[in-house]
Amino acid sequence: MQIDWQKNPLIPAIAQDYETNEVLMLAYMNEEAYNLTLSSGYAHYFSRSRQRLWKKGESSNHTQEVKDILLDCDADTVILKIKQNGVACHTGRKSCFFTSVLQDKVILDKEIDTDSIYGVVDTLYHTILERKNSKDSTKSWTKKLLNDKELMLSKIREEADEVCVAIDKESDKQVIYESADLLYHTLVGLGYRDITPDRVKQELARRFGTSGIEEKESRKK
Numbered sequence: 001m002q003i004d005w006q007k008n009p010l011i012p013a014i015a016q017d018y019e020t021n022e023v024l025m026l027a028y029m030n031e032e033a034y035n036l037t038l039s040s041g042y043a044h045y046f047s048r049s050r051q052r053l054w055k056k057g058e059s060s061n062h063t064q065e066v067k068d069i070l071l072d073c074d075a076d077t078v079i080l081k082i083k084q085n086g087v088a089c090h091t092g093r094k095s096c097f098f099t100s101v102l103q104d105k106v107i108l109d110k111e112i113d114t115d116s117i118y119g120v121v122d123t124l125y126h127t128i129l130e131r132k133n134s135k136d137s138t139k140s141w142t143k144k145l146l147n148d149k150e151l152m153l154s155k156i157r158e159e160a161d162e163v164c165v166a167i168d169k170e171s172d173k174q175v176i177y178e179s180a181d182l183l184y185h186t187l188v189g190l191g192y193r194d195i196t197p198d199r200v201k202q203e204l205a206r207r208f209g210t211s212g213i214e215e216k217e218s219r220k221k
Helices: 031-040 114-118 120-132 141-147 149-169 172-193 197-207 212-219
Strands: 011-017 023-029 044-047 052-055 064-071 078-084
Touching: 023 031, 023 044, 023 078, 031 044, 031 052, 031 064, 114 120, 120 141, 120 172, 120 197, 141 149, 141 172, 149 172, 172 197
Parallel strands: 011 078
Antiparallel strands: 011 023, 044 052, 064 078
């Protein structure tokens, strides 16, 4: 039985510990990711949020060694039987499935410091997404911003203006402080739109080596 990639260009891929059968994460594969997984022996996926192919563990080195691949009866979902090196979840937990709906609590503690692996920007962005999906909005400024678009937009404008003032008239320390405020509020805006910082990095990479004048001219075409 073969996967019909014309019919199913993107299929769910469940990563399962090959020894314990614990489900560690769910991601998606396109044909290129699937073929790379087969040829390399390591799990590759297609990220819907990043809109690109990625090797699991490409930045953290928490790779997934593939021991077997199981295809379901409709040939549109796969289970990867894997050996997980490190942890599977970007939050630093062994599994991505750590929140109990019925108990309404987190049931798995973090095992690693994600700041040192993914960097503070990506970690902050994922924390913003956690706040976005949280039911409790009473103590979270992030949640308040996400629930009030006009407030969020006004804060981004305000912080951008304060960065300009700081650069023009204030100390280096104040420039750094105001820039951190702007970055945080911009990340909240990205979280509101479900746009990962990775896609911003991809855009910067696309522009690398192109002059600003050429880049602006290309937008007019």
